[in-house]
Amino acid sequence: MNPTDTLTRKDFVSDQQVRWCPGCGDYAILASVQGVFAQLGIPREKIVIISGIGCSSRFPYYVDCYGFHTIHGRAPTIATGLKASRPDLSVWVVTGDGDGLSIGGNHLLHALRRNIDINIMLFNNRIYGLTKGQTSPTSEFGKVTKSTPLGNIDRPVAPISFALSAEASFVARSADVFGAHLQDMLKAAASHKGSSFIEIFQNCNIFNDGTWKHVTDRGSREENVLFLEHGKPMVFGKNGDRGIRLNGLQPEVVTIGENGITEADLAVHDEADESLAYLMSRVESPEFPVPMGVFRRERFPTLGESIHAQIDAAKAKNEPDLMALLHSGDTWEV
Amino acid sequence: MNPTDTLTRKDFVSDQQVRWCPGCGDYAILASVQGVFAQLGIPREKIVIISGIGCSSRFPYYVDCYGFHTIHGRAPTIATGLKASRPDLSVWVVTGDGDGLSIGGNHLLHALRRNIDINIMLFNNRIYGLTKGQTSPTSEFGKVTKSTPLGNIDRPVAPISFALSAEASFVARSADVFGAHLQDMLKAAASHKGSSFIEIFQNCNIFNDGTWKHVTDRGSREENVLFLEHGKPMVFGKNGDRGIRLNGLQPEVVTIGENGITEADLAVHDEADESLAYLMSRVESPEFPVPMGVFRRERFPTLGESIHAQIDAAKAKNEPDLMALLHSGDTWEV
Amino acid sequence: MSTTTQSERLDTVVIRIAGDSGDGIQVTGGQFTNTAALFGNDIATYPDFPAEIRAPAGTLPGVSGFQLHFSSTEIYTPGDQPDVLVAMNPAALKVNIDDLPANGIVVCDTDAFDKRNFAKAGIESNPLEDGSLAKYRLFAVPLSSLTVKALEEVESLTHKEKVRCKNFFSLGMMYWLFSRSMDGTLAFIEKKFAKKPDIVKANSIALRAGYAYCDASESFQVRYEVPPAPTKPGLYRNIAGNTALALGLVAASSRAGIQMFYGAYPITPASDVLHELVKFKNFGVITHQAEDEIAAIGSVIGAAFGGKLGVTCTSGPGVALKSESLGLAAMVELPLVIANIQRAGPSTGMPTKTEQSDLLQAMFCRNGDLPLPILAPSTPSDCFEVAFEAVRIAIKYMVPVFILSDGYLANGAEPWKLPTSLDELPEIDVVYATSDQAEGFQPYARDDVTLARPWVRPGTPGLEHRIGGLEKQELTGNVNYEPKNHQRMTALRAEKIARIVQEIPDLEIDGPDSGDVLVVGWGGTHGSLTAAVRNLQGDGKSVAHIHLRHLNPFAANLGDIMKRFKKVLVPELNSGQLLLLLRARYLVDAIGFNKVEGQPFKVSELMARIEELLG
Amino acid sequence: MSTTTQSERLDTVVIRIAGDSGDGIQVTGGQFTNTAALFGNDIATYPDFPAEIRAPAGTLPGVSGFQLHFSSTEIYTPGDQPDVLVAMNPAALKVNIDDLPANGIVVCDTDAFDKRNFAKAGIESNPLEDGSLAKYRLFAVPLSSLTVKALEEVESLTHKEKVRCKNFFSLGMMYWLFSRSMDGTLAFIEKKFAKKPDIVKANSIALRAGYAYCDASESFQVRYEVPPAPTKPGLYRNIAGNTALALGLVAASSRAGIQMFYGAYPITPASDVLHELVKFKNFGVITHQAEDEIAAIGSVIGAAFGGKLGVTCTSGPGVALKSESLGLAAMVELPLVIANIQRAGPSTGMPTKTEQSDLLQAMFCRNGDLPLPILAPSTPSDCFEVAFEAVRIAIKYMVPVFILSDGYLANGAEPWKLPTSLDELPEIDVVYATSDQAEGFQPYARDDVTLARPWVRPGTPGLEHRIGGLEKQELTGNVNYEPKNHQRMTALRAEKIARIVQEIPDLEIDGPDSGDVLVVGWGGTHGSLTAAVRNLQGDGKSVAHIHLRHLNPFAANLGDIMKRFKKVLVPELNSGQLLLLLRARYLVDAIGFNKVEGQPFKVSELMARIEELLG
Numbered sequence A, B: 001m002n003p004t005d006t007l008t009r010k011d012f013v014s015d016q017q018v019r020w021c022p023g024c025g026d027y028a029i030l031a032s033v034q035g036v037f038a039q040l041g042i043p044r045e046k047i048v049i050i051s052g053i054g055c056s057s058r059f060p061y062y063v064d065c066y067g068f069h070t071i072h073g074r075a076p077t078i079a080t081g082l083k084a085s086r087p088d089l090s091v092w093v094v095t096g097d098g099d100g101l102s103i104g105g106n107h108l109l110h111a112l113r114r115n116i117d118i119n120i121m122l123f124n125n126r127i128y129g130l131t132k133g134q135t136s137p138t139s140e141f142g143k144v145t146k147s148t149p150l151g152n153i154d155r156p157v158a159p160i161s162f163a164l165s166a167e168a169s170f171v172a173r174s175a176d177v178f179g180a181h182l183q184d185m186l187k188a189a190a191s192h193k194g195s196s197f198i199e200i201f202q203n204c205n206i207f208n209d210g211t212w213k214h215v216t217d218r219g220s221r222e223e224n225v226l227f228l229e230h231g232k233p234m235v236f237g238k239n240g241d242r243g244i245r246l247n248g249l250q251p252e253v254v255t256i257g258e259n260g261i262t263e264a265d266l267a268v269h270d271e272a273d274e275s276l277a278y279l280m281s282r283v284e285s286p287e288f289p290v291p292m293g294v295f296r297r298e299r300f301p302t303l304g305e306s307i308h309a310q311i312d313a314a315k316a317k318n319e320p321d322l323m324a325l326l327h328s329g330d331t332w333e334v
Numbered sequence C, D: 001m002s003t004t005t006q007s008e009r010l011d012t013v014v015i016r017i018a019g020d021s022g023d024g025i026q027v028t029g030g031q032f033t034n035t036a037a038l039f040g041n042d043i044a045t046y047p048d049f050p051a052e053i054r055a056p057a058g059t060l061p062g063v064s065g066f067q068l069h070f071s072s073t074e075i076y077t078p079g080d081q082p083d084v085l086v087a088m089n090p091a092a093l094k095v096n097i098d099d100l101p102a103n104g105i106v107v108c109d110t111d112a113f114d115k116r117n118f119a120k121a122g123i124e125s126n127p128l129e130d131g132s133l134a135k136y137r138l139f140a141v142p143l144s145s146l147t148v149k150a151l152e153e154v155e156s157l158t159h160k161e162k163v164r165c166k167n168f169f170s171l172g173m174m175y176w177l178f179s180r181s182m183d184g185t186l187a188f189i190e191k192k193f194a195k196k197p198d199i200v201k202a203n204s205i206a207l208r209a210g211y212a213y214c215d216a217s218e219s220f221q222v223r224y225e226v227p228p229a230p231t232k233p234g235l236y237r238n239i240a241g242n243t244a245l246a247l248g249l250v251a252a253s254s255r256a257g258i259q260m261f262y263g264a265y266p267i268t269p270a271s272d273v274l275h276e277l278v279k280f281k282n283f284g285v286i287t288h289q290a291e292d293e294i295a296a297i298g299s300v301i302g303a304a305f306g307g308k309l310g311v312t313c314t315s316g317p318g319v320a321l322k323s324e325s326l327g328l329a330a331m332v333e334l335p336l337v338i339a340n341i342q343r344a345g346p347s348t349g350m351p352t353k354t355e356q357s358d359l360l361q362a363m364f365c366r367n368g369d370l371p372l373p374i375l376a377p378s379t380p381s382d383c384f385e386v387a388f389e390a391v392r393i394a395i396k397y398m399v400p401v402f403i404l405s406d407g408y409l410a411n412g413a414e415p416w417k418l419p420t421s422l423d424e425l426p427e428i429d430v431v432y433a434t435s436d437q438a439e440g441f442q443p444y445a446r447d448d449v450t451l452a453r454p455w456v457r458p459g460t461p462g463l464e465h466r467i468g469g470l471e472k473q474e475l476t477g478n479v480n481y482e483p484k485n486h487q488r489m490t491a492l493r494a495e496k497i498a499r500i501v502q503e504i505p506d507l508e509i510d511g512p513d514s515g516d517v518l519v520v521g522w523g524g525t526h527g528s529l530t531a532a533v534r535n536l537q538g539d540g541k542s543v544a545h546i547h548l549r550h551l552n553p554f555a556a557n558l559g560d561i562m563k564r565f566k567k568v569l570v571p572e573l574n575s576g577q578l579l580l581l582l583r584a585r586y587l588v589d590a591i592g593f594n595k596v597e598g599q600p601f602k603v604s605e606l607m608a609r610i611e612e613l614l615g
Ligand SMILES: Cc1ncc(C[n+]2csc(CCOP(=O)(O)OP(=O)(O)O)c2C)c(N)n1
Pocket: A053, A054, A055, A056, A057, A072, A095, A096, A097, A098, A099, A100, A123, A125, A127, A128, A129, A130, A131, A136, D265, D266, D267, D268, D293, D317, D318, D321
């Protein structure tokens, strides 16, 4: 087994030339993932990255661990079979907004509800990159793309809301350029037992440049982003003086200090409250800051735990004996 | 065009012998649907039922209008193409918990988010009927079925939560035996412009008998069911003295009259509040009564409206002329 | 025993029992089968389930049937037509009577022949009285009332429950008619209903009552005897194809010493394989009911990537869905087994009916040039052998292997001579690449003999690498678009499959080495073809039969054999699929005999066609 | 014009321009193409896109290419190898130089030949200096700096922007070298950059400067002239296959008078068909980007059920996913068109490379016996004809029709002689069942000639009925499991396809009616086969060529034609797929010539193989 204590980011750089467009957000995500892998205390050979098809899904080729660039939308199914039968491995899925939510939406749903102990990273650039710029299920309504010159007429789906309704036990969001925060989310996902889902805002500078500008721009970032922290009031803004208050089930942006509002009035984030998580998955800019961080985190039995519990019980109850098995049932001697 | 005023339930009874097991919940649903169809004021020839595969999906054969028994899980895609190109038709989809949420989950998601003006009925018997009794995505965790003799290890998905996260603009629930209520839901779905989703609790008396007993039993029904009504407080119980109160985002069952609780303290249902709808989609028996009725109803542009608006605009802007089209671009004379 | 009845000796008898799905037809049939088997007859059975789960009682679609062929000689099929028909109600009679030859015995429960049931079955007049059964030997017996009468003493049961025992009453009658002992079934009843003593009592009484009834009543002038068949000594078990398939997979997994991961999505007639495998968790079998067929094979590919034995099972429509993923599996050269329990197509077709029409789909469903090995079992018990063989080839050649079974094999049953020791099940070597090969390791280096690439398990230090569905460079497996490399890799993938011929024993000819007509078959038609050909051989006709277990690649001597016969006939339950492959490959002017009725071949129709060719 | 240069006359020239995807290679190539076309040359072009969207500048995977073949005689392909190579950087040189024959002209931008770019391209020494280009006629020109210099006056542009004009500088050089007028391109620049006047100015100057540079510098001793080709008079347009396909579909929809519903999921190289069709909303075209390929064909089936023209387009992996739904469409006998723009497989394969390896998939991807008609276009402009024909057959026979195009046709372009009036596009009759047929209406009654069932639109009073994927009863279309009915329906579905032969004109032989070698091809190889065969005929060889547009069913006279030749050669860009079908059907010992490199045939390699056969 490779020593893990000495691992560095470089150990996870493969010999393959990276082929994304210069300036693509995928580069930053790659660096963060490689950096985190070096810190997990997991030997390289125990880490597997499984992807579908898309620019984002080229990811495995660039990381020096085990990798599988599968087919469009199916990565979660392959990860399911691998992790269910190889609980000893750390399995990561890389998918895109098209790969994961268009052709692969159903597999994502079922991988999440089954609570397999895998970590799913969805690179959301709100466009089809590899096929050169058609709408994806996260493209805005009315958006003009190569496939919608008169504007997108499909209403988009919200990845976080979808993951929550799919019973995902860990749901988080970060962005390509949020290096440190992204790495925190990746570590949190790695340490969570169960299906982890991370939506990662990613810029496609060729076909959808600036789609997350309002969130990622250094200038406006603090005003447009709310970093969720368990047990902490929902505060944001350059001066940390703005926050989210719940009026019944309606969130509203308030300013601390103005007409008597104090931190005590703000909503407090609770990773175990799925209704709150869902509610926060619906808030959108410009009315609201965009929530980042862990929306939900809860512990449930994983698929692997259940599978192997049943197998162990069966073995304990009934020694495997092939000959006895074949000879079972009504037999007769001639 | 057939006269619609004189239509009766019988007009929708086809000449095909119904082949469900005696006692199957599908019979009651069939009767309700046929009854409602006669009251829609829509001529028979304008109604189309599209189904996938499953016991439930045999439905179209038994209704005397246009029908299409397609393939497993794909009914929403066929309905999409039909309704998008034939906005004049009233299109109904019949699917099951396996057909709609297992193999067909992704198509359901996209049909809902696109807000096609179709009505989707999901017959939820929490089992695979036609294939003789395996688990479905709505089967309870731990449930013993033919495919899970040691208990189901997949965590179930909640159809209503799923539909809400899929951006469905009309989401409702009823049960096979709730004749009048079911018919109300069907009428409401028919009159809603946009994708309508109705989960219908259905009993499979052969492979999952009594799965909804707690909800449908005449005896316990009132205590176990909460009928949601827009703008009304959430009251239930034989004597209408029990209700749901929201403590922050936590619902709790309270008794009116007891320690000073009045109707005014109860949550009031709002079909336009998606967070409330989601929260109610999470409440389950035995802790809570099972909510029935319309969870969400909101009006958004339908796919058909958008498609035909774009086409009309394009035509207005630019007369179709085939020869001109072929001769466009750089041409040269020889 | 009443003295007037004489006893008659028969070589072979076919019984069909038919009634409502609720009438316990399958149990009754199963019991007679076991009794006949224990007695030493050769047997073959075929159940005929209704398409609907439980169509309304008494209706035509609600009729369930069970056919048993038992004999004092070796037999190969459940029989073309019944000699004896037991019809529990008018619908059962209507559905089955046309199959009965003149003079055939038909036993009816007169109690069930009333107006209500005639209506349900769409019958105008009472067939028991209108003479329409004149050409048969009709035994109209009030089964229900006789059963109820016999059970008077059993107070604890309701009338309805008592009526439900009539299937054992009828079984008792059959036991008498065919001079069988009731002991086996009595024991079965004890065991099966152990928890319900009064049911045990009632069923036992009903069984004896049926037997006694025949003894007393003079209704049957004759009773029959079918002596034991000279079968190879050994331990036997009656087995259906899907059960055999499941056992074969478990056996292979255990002889290979690797865990099996079974990922599947239910579909008729393949679901039972899942239902069998879930029972074997103690053998470490992981079963995963996936969300669809694509996910099923995906999970299996994942498990194979992880070094496990990945297996999936489906039917035609499911193969269509899996075809893209099959391309991936073959491209990354991982071992797995995919079984198609064929049913009548196209599209949803007739799910409960049998057919062989997915051979060309197995050959060509994928985009690109990508041959895969295909094996087909020939009898229910052969499903065990083929499953075992498929696993062996998949692992040895690092390739997905197709098994083409069908609904007829899946549900049909025959005696299976059980292996007596593990040595009869050869071990399957599994070789994983290890860290000591890390130096200059190449994930697409190939074995000289098999051209298989190494099987590398994630978790092996030093062998970290990436695979995928894009064309890969020879040896390194890196993504590569160079023209020559693509040509080379395409050729290597094909050559690897071609080399599997090394595993295939020469075809054995059933009959002369050369002659007038050669019958070439594959898969589930083995029984009917064998019966037909042997019958004609018995009549001194120059006809032989070869049956292909390997559809791709073909056995090496196939071409030569065909050359040695004047005519080659290829009977298939499809429109000529093997026929197309044989003609293309060997340019032999083979003739097809194609039946697409969702039914197995009748021995008689095969004989007729062959004789036509013999001229 | 400098006096020392003389001018030389050439019949035909192949130019390849290569550089970074960012270098505007495709625009430059397009411009030269239009100029050559307007001048009256026959032309054929082929772009070579990199697999990556924008691989890092200067790297090998980032190289984009465009090849133009222009001639004074009739030509059929973009040419085996370039006579002139313009390489904008070292990577472009490295990727393409081996294709250049000795003495070929190579133009390089010396400014781009620096250490950084050598590193990116993995080049050790400077090829412009190390003599490795000795055998070529090298013209090393500082394109970038010359361009920048020429643009001094244009202050408004940055240096970077100025450098970006170098493609027009190089184009100017080519115009000089091949004695072409710059007017067309100057006009194009005006139009294209109308919104950016300074860009218009810069590009125009760069173009003129390149031209002037050659004029002034003595670097080129010779300039060439390629006279116009004798082409049929008419109005022409240069067209790529995918554009032609899209136009053919719109034309068919408009001549059939029914709305088109196009449901598709993006996939290389089919996506452009969607990108084209979205522009035609004014023709009522509904485009639906579905969530996947299964949903795409599902939506199309729904539209067809609604009485619309349903069309979907994809590539191999997408066909695999659509195969189950295709079975449904064929079972319910609704008309639709499915086009497969083939790419190199198997699995994800090489998406940007061309191949013909999905023919057998189109034939057999479905479960059950279910033939479908298959058409294949032979040239880019033929995609228009074939799309139109596919729609006509689909509607007339109520059946899904396959079109097999490929990446080479999709992106390659050729002059298309435009129809001058609508009469050249025959109307397509569409007959819907109407209410007056309500009396005893039968949804599966068939037309005597075509065996087509009626097309019934929901919304038609009195014709309410139900269809589905279960086997259906003849005439009524009700679910039916009867054996004879299944046999009959299977036969009817097959016979309906077989009758499409009525639509197929006899194959025309390019060459003698009989002789030594017959070359049988299909699809996108038409150009190379024609060129090869005609060349050999020119040398007096006894060789002929037939090219199949209809792969299923085959033209009636195919079998006879093959019999009349000593040898039959079947060249395909796959491992022998048409070959298999021909051998099986006609028992002809045809020989395959199979290339699986993701590249079109070279005329030279075809000629070599044919000559080998001629002995
Ligand atoms: C079965 C199949 N259908 C379609 C494609 C073509 N395709 C490749 S990637 C892709 C979508 C990519 O979008 P996304 O998942 O958002 O990834 P991105 O490129 O944006 O990172 C599509 C449609 C394919 N490779 N396989």
